[in-house]
Amino acid sequence: MTDTAVAPPAVRDVVAALDALYPRDWAEQWDRVGLVLGEFDNPVTTVLCVVDCVPETVAEAVAVGADLIVAHHPLLLKGVSSVAPDTYKGRIVHRLIKADIALYVAHTNADVASPGVSDALAARLDLTGLRPLVPAAPGSPAAGGGRGAGRVGELATPMPLAELTRFVARNLPHTAAGVRAAGDPGRLVRTLAVCGGAGDSFLADAGRAGADAYLCADLRHHPASEHLAAGGPALLDVAHWASERPWLDDVAGLLRAQFPVTALVSDLDTDPWTVHAVSGK
Incomplete structure (x- = not known):
């Protein structure tokens, strides 16, 4: 009996597909897009698409067993001198590495x-x-x-x-x-x-x-x-x-069409404004 199972793509395969959809040279010069971290040869079976790579969406990626996060907003847009675990961005980087989750960004190129x-x-x-x-x-x-x-x-x-x-x-x-x-x-x-x-x-x-x-x-x-x-x-x-949340559905759909992966979309609202009231009411 022949095994017809299709092997999952590697991180490099998904990166190449995303780079073809959203070439990095389309991004503004100040932008920071592409693969941020992750092993190129690691297999990808589950992708989580998010607007923001923040502790809450990283926790969601860990919970769903994601191998790759595709984010719209860059995690490391401005230069940093340290990703020590006692810094905000450092904690995110460390958690992603420990969970073996790659991170890819498509921003102004998308x-x-x-x-x-x-x-x-x-x-x-x-x-x-x-x-x-x-x-x-x-x-x-x-x-x-x-x-x-x-x-x-x-x-x-x-x-x-x-x-x-x-x-x-x-x-x-x-x-x-x-x-x-x-x-x-x-x-x-x-x-x-x-x-x-x-x-x-x-x-x-x-x-x-x-x-x-x-x-x-x-x-x-x-x-x-x-x-x-x-x-x-x-x-x-x-x-x-x-x-920007609607775009995530498109990205997830494109990845599902090209690869045998589970592509999920995060509906975690990462907008910083969490309370609304009308003045005088």
Whole structure:
């Protein structure tokens, strides 16, 4: 009797597949992406996809028996002089190594990919006719192929800003921060620009793209106020984690399609804001 079992991929195989989907040279120069730690020859049977590699998601990876974590946000974005176990990041590194769990990061290279982080966000909102909010610069490694930061698309059903805010809240993962909007509640929104993660650097681009509203995370008071005063699109501000969580489903699906692995998605809300109350209530 012939054994038809398929051998699991090695870490190097999964890394190569992820690098092909999200080439490292598509990342911003300041970014730190790719394999962070792990033995290249170790087999991978279970992958956990997370937004943040934090103690809680590492504990989840250990609990599910993961061999590899695929994270969106870099663990070691800024230089460190030590990963001693009495430091925050050092404790994470030590636990991953002791549990034999590799760590891979796809960050700004996944942001500009097509499909990428903002495509997954747009899909949650049923947007059609997608195009980049900020196309990758001509001559850059990511140029062409519909790649670039953010996406602009059309709502299946135009709706006033107030209704759109409720629609977004229903369709994105729940967080304590919820969804807030700025602008005329009755403004009709047909064309919506979206950007996974912090997006106030693209406020002017949303206006130039002809969007009626722009959705992203981490909007600040003064840039938002000045943008609206200048007649820019209405704004929707969502939790950073909620805007990037949809992409994890895409990554897990792609890995399942390519390898005989169990690819899981973490729904642990790693947004730092955990309590919401309305002033004066």
